Amino acid sequence: xxxxxxxxxxxxxxxxxxxxxxxxxxxxxxxxxxxxxxxxxxxxxxxxxxxxxxxxxxxxxxxxxxxxxxxxxxxxxxxxxxxxxxxxxxxxxxxxxxxxxxxxxxxxxxxxxxxxxxxxxxxxxxxxxxxxxxxxxxxxxxxxxxxxxxxxxxxxxxxxxxxxxxxxxxxxxxxxxxxxxxxxxxxxxxxxxxxxxxxxxxxxxxxxxxxxxxxxxxxxxxxxxxxxxxxxxxxxxxxxxxxxxxxxxxxxxxxxxxxxxxxxxxxxxxxxxxxxxxxxxxxxxxxxxxxxxxxxxxxxxxxxxxxxxxxx
Numbered sequence: 001x002x003x004x005x006x007x008x009x010x011x012x013x014x015x016x017x018x019x020x021x022x023x024x025x026x027x028x029x030x031x032x033x034x035x036x037x038x039x040x041x042x043x044x045x046x047x048x049x050x051x052x053x054x055x056x057x058x059x060x061x062x063x064x065x066x067x068x069x070x071x072x073x074x075x076x077x078x079x080x081x082x083x084x085x086x087x088x089x090x091x092x093x094x095x096x097x098x099x100x101x102x103x104x105x106x107x108x109x110x111x112x113x114x115x116x117x118x119x120x121x122x123x124x125x126x127x128x129x130x131x132x133x134x135x136x137x138x139x140x141x142x143x144x145x146x147x148x149x150x151x152x153x154x155x156x157x158x159x160x161x162x163x164x165x166x167x168x169x170x171x172x173x174x175x176x177x178x179x180x181x182x183x184x185x186x187x188x189x190x191x192x193x194x195x196x197x198x199x200x201x202x203x204x205x206x207x208x209x210x211x212x213x214x215x216x217x218x219x220x221x222x223x224x225x226x227x228x229x230x231x232x233x234x235x236x237x238x239x240x241x242x243x244x245x246x247x248x249x250x251x252x253x254x255x256x257x258x259x260x261x262x263x264x265x266x267x268x269x270x271x272x273x274x275x276x277x278x279x280x281x282x283x284x285x286x287x288x289x290x291x292x293x294x295x296x297x298x299x300x301x302x303x304x305x306x307x308x309x310x311x312x
Contacts, residue, residue, distance in 0.1 A: 005262075006291050009159055016155045016164055017065060019148055020058035023171070026144035027055050037137035039130050040116045042109050043184035043199035044138075046102050047177050050207055051141055056094055057167035060087035064163060068261055081294075084261035085221050088162045092214035099208025106201035115193040118185070131185045138185075142178035145171035157230060160262045160292055162221075165230040166214055177203050227259040238289050242266065263294045 005013070034048040064084040072079040118131045149171025156165035180199040187195020217228045227236040239257050246253045252271040257264055 005159075009291060012155050012158050013065060013161075016152060016159065016161070017062060019152050019155070020061050020164075020167070023058045023145070023148050023167070024055060026148070027051060027058075030141045030144070031055075033137045034141055037130070037133045039118055039134065041118065041134060041181075041185060041188070041196050042106060042114070042116060043181045043196050043203065044134055046106070046200040046203040047138060047141065047181045049098060049102060050177055050203060053094060053098055053207070054145065054167075054170060056091050057163055057170070060091050061161070061163045061167065063087060064261070078260070081261040081263050082222075084161065084163060085218065085259070088166070088214065089218035089222060091163060091166060092211055092218045095207055095211030096215050097211070099204050099206075099211045102204030103201060103208055106197050106204055109197040109200070110194060113193070114197065116188060116196050118188055129189075131189055134185050135182050138178045138181045142174045145174040149174070158288075160230070160289070162214075162217065162230060162262075166210070169231070170210065173206070176206060221259050224258045227257060227264060238264070238292075260294075262292065264289075264292045266293060266296045268296060 030051050031048065034044065034051055038044045038048055064087040067080050067083040070080045118129065118134070121128055121130050121133070149168045152164055152168035153172060155161075156168050180202045184196040184199025187199070213233065216233045220226075220228055220233065226239050228234065229236055242257060243255050246255050246268070254269040256267040256269070258267075259265075
């Protein structure tokens with residue numbers, strides 16, 4: 001159990017961990033099925049690689065959850081909250097790299113006019129077109145992730161976990177990969193050789209877009225940028241809420257907020273002589289996010305003298 005999170009959040013994290021273990025199990029079966037049905041299809045290859053990459057977020061989530069609860073040490077006096085940030089950066093980097101590579105491969109197949117062929121296989125004495133097995137594999141590859149993704153997303157939002165949210169978002173959108181792959185296979189059957197490469201390009205573009213978006217958020221977090229939304233690089237509303245609340249209740253005060261994993265650290269800047277109790281800043285945060293604010297530092301600053309005082 002992580003001592004920095006309330007019991008309700010810890011229960012949701014434990015449930016999320018169970019879902020991630022189930023994700024790993026189903027993904028391993030999907031990867032095996034897709035591998036044996038892949039053939040020479042570029043779209044199937046891209047879908048198979050995407051399914052393989054989908055193992056990274058659940059594995060990184062489980063590792064980050066294990067390490068972020070470790071107590072602070074002399075070498076790491078602020079604890080290990082940023083393990084989640086580091087894991088998020090690694091996942092985003094892998095997605096970006098593979099998305100770019102697969103997009104290049106799809107573009108190369110179009111330029112070189114590679115004509116994929118899908119032959120027949122013999123099953124129990126019957127000749128079966130391999131394309132039907134590919135379609136069945138693609139349908140199977142999207143059902144478990146889509147269901148698990150929709151179960152993970154509310155848990156990710158409640159626990160402010162970017163790795164879990166990225167995983168849930170990828171899972172919930174897996175039907176797009178399946179649909180694109182099926183379109184490519186059917187296109188080949190009608191003689192449209194380019195349909196396979198186009199479908200592979202659509203899948204790889206989706207991977208690359210997710211990777212670049214997550215990479216942008218991860219870099220901002222590691223550079224002590226303002227907290228970002230789970231689903232975008234926009235600044236989290238908690239920053240505006242905290243800043244506005246301080247200005248209204250304590251004129252002259254300012255606040256700097258940074259994110260460390262799922263947690264927030266605030267540095268309150270007070271004018272000379274200004275006083276602010278340790279728990280005042282926490283009261284300005286909504287109940288849903290109050291647990292995230294684990295540390296509030298205070299800093300004094302000199303305010304410029306008023307014009308009347310300067311003349312006096």
